[in-house]
Amino acid sequence: MKFERSGGILLHPTSLPGQYGIGDLGPQAYRWVDFLAGAGCGLWQVLPLGPTGYGDSPYQCFSAFAGNPFLISPEELLAEKLLYPDDLADLPKFPAEKVDFGWVIPWKLSILDKAFSRYDPQAFPALQAELETFRAEHSYWLEDFALFMALKESHGGAPWPTWEAELRNRSPQALLEARQKFANDVARQVFRQFLFFRQWKKLRKYVQARGIRIIGDIPIFVAHDSSDVWSHPELFYMNELGQPAFVAGVPPDYFSSTGQLWGNPIYRWDLHKKTNFAWWIERIRATLELVDIIRLDHFRGFAAYWRVKGSDKTAEKGRWVKAPGKAFLNAVKEALGGLPLIAEDLGVITPDVVELRDSFGLPGMKILQFAFSFGSGPNDPYLPHNHIKNSVIYTGTHDNDTARACYERLGESERHFYRRYFDRDDGQVAWDMIRTTWMSVGVFALAPMQDFLNLGNEARMNYPGNPSGNWSWRMPAGVTNKEFMDRIREINYLYDRLSKKE
Numbered sequence: 001m002k003f004e005r006s007g008g009i010l011l012h013p014t015s016l017p018g019q020y021g022i023g024d025l026g027p028q029a030y031r032w033v034d035f036l037a038g039a040g041c042g043l044w045q046v047l048p049l050g051p052t053g054y055g056d057s058p059y060q061c062f063s064a065f066a067g068n069p070f071l072i073s074p075e076e077l078l079a080e081k082l083l084y085p086d087d088l089a090d091l092p093k094f095p096a097e098k099v100d101f102g103w104v105i106p107w108k109l110s111i112l113d114k115a116f117s118r119y120d121p122q123a124f125p126a127l128q129a130e131l132e133t134f135r136a137e138h139s140y141w142l143e144d145f146a147l148f149m150a151l152k153e154s155h156g157g158a159p160w161p162t163w164e165a166e167l168r169n170r171s172p173q174a175l176l177e178a179r180q181k182f183a184n185d186v187a188r189q190v191f192r193q194f195l196f197f198r199q200w201k202k203l204r205k206y207v208q209a210r211g212i213r214i215i216g217d218i219p220i221f222v223a224h225d226s227s228d229v230w231s232h233p234e235l236f237y238m239n240e241l242g243q244p245a246f247v248a249g250v251p252p253d254y255f256s257s258t259g260q261l262w263g264n265p266i267y268r269w270d271l272h273k274k275t276n277f278a279w280w281i282e283r284i285r286a287t288l289e290l291v292d293i294i295r296l297d298h299f300r301g302f303a304a305y306w307r308v309k310g311s312d313k314t315a316e317k318g319r320w321v322k323a324p325g326k327a328f329l330n331a332v333k334e335a336l337g338g339l340p341l342i343a344e345d346l347g348v349i350t351p352d353v354v355e356l357r358d359s360f361g362l363p364g365m366k367i368l369q370f371a372f373s374f375g376s377g378p379n380d381p382y383l384p385h386n387h388i389k390n391s392v393i394y395t396g397t398h399d400n401d402t403a404r405a406c407y408e409r410l411g412e413s414e415r416h417f418y419r420r421y422f423d424r425d426d427g428q429v430a431w432d433m434i435r436t437t438w439m440s441v442g443v444f445a446l447a448p449m450q451d452f453l454n455l456g457n458e459a460r461m462n463y464p465g466n467p468s469g470n471w472s473w474r475m476p477a478g479v480t481n482k483e484f485m486d487r488i489r490e491i492n493y494l495y496d497r498l499s500k501k502e
Helices: 027-038 074-079 101-118 125-137 142-154 172-181 183-209 227-231 269-274 278-288 325-336 351-359 403-409 412-422 429-439 482-494
Strands: 006-010 043-045 213-218 246-250 260-265 293-296 304-309 319-322 341-343 364-367 391-394 444-448
Touching: 006 482, 027 183, 027 482, 043 444, 074 101, 101 183, 125 183, 142 172, 142 183, 142 227, 172 183, 183 213, 213 278, 269 278, 269 325, 278 293, 278 325, 325 351, 341 364, 403 429, 412 429, 429 444, 429 482
Parallel strands: 006 043, 006 444, 043 213, 213 293, 293 341, 364 391, 391 444
Antiparallel strands: 246 260, 246 304, 304 319
């Protein structure tokens, strides 16, 4: 797929402002899109949009196909008459500056349950027809997911390997009985997914009409406690008790002497290859229903991945195992007619990863922060004068600190190099980095909204390796004013990144 020179902003929908405790797909999302369009941005990047599980992380979802019900807009439900104003009379006073997941999740689910209890197919015939179409079009994953979530609720949220053996192992008779016993709960889960996809589809149509493309994210691995692994255990290395025989991670490096043990089950790539990667193609097709371009997270794992025994407590004793990256990408390209993909190729990248990326013409990533973090000097590949056109340039991502906080954490020698490189003092670090990112020859330039707002460490989205306290930052209300919009528009104009809709 040919990409055109563009600029954009990374902001997950949960970070949008609003009174309902978490950003959603309601009026604030449309104002955000208007802001992007007014600023001349052709790109909006989001994180995975799935139903979050462990640690509220969008990278540990209960499904690689489903949507996040916490993003459903109460105001849209009011407009549909699925909610009435009285339903929101007990609205808590949520904090404006962050998402308090422990507080917002039960309240949001109670609101969605009210909408479901009010939904009567006879009173909403057009909506019912839409729902039936949605259910048919998403049958590949929807029924299994809805039953998985209903069973999970009935087990108090416990992971599926702890369920009764008949349900854990998907005995056909046990599944039939469960579908009958929990029919209403399954229907409630289907209804939530219908609402999410309906609202996102409407928002995406609005985005596209303004000449903006959405960049989404596919984590290479899926969560162990997910509908995906429960529904398709044969596609993963699992034992008879539902536990992973092998798990994913990365080996010891500069950052960790014991490596990182992620715990995600490892794919049986041999079986995926026998089906011509059917599950993966469905996954990518489903994601492209939500976004225009996909960032493939941990791209190096499609060339070779670090495999650790499921019983190990650290990632030290793993080994590299080759993956069928070329066969996989060829199958995707043939099935979808193209590869609208960005390769997340950060970290220690070996020649086989570079060869895989370049043989399919995929753009890689460059993080400007990295150029000043390790004191490597003018030859650093992350410095703009070393960039290539077929790459996507960021000031930083959701996994990095903000640009300002990154600079504040540097040693004096790194700060000195920064000031020499930019020929500036450090009074406007975030905007210096944004401007330089936009100058790059790289085809896409992006920065988190936190950097545009020149925020510090308090606005960091994620600390990799920290199990809690992440993903909660929210954009302050009222910051997307015309003066700010025009400032972003100016850099898009100056560096030839204005949306082609202009």
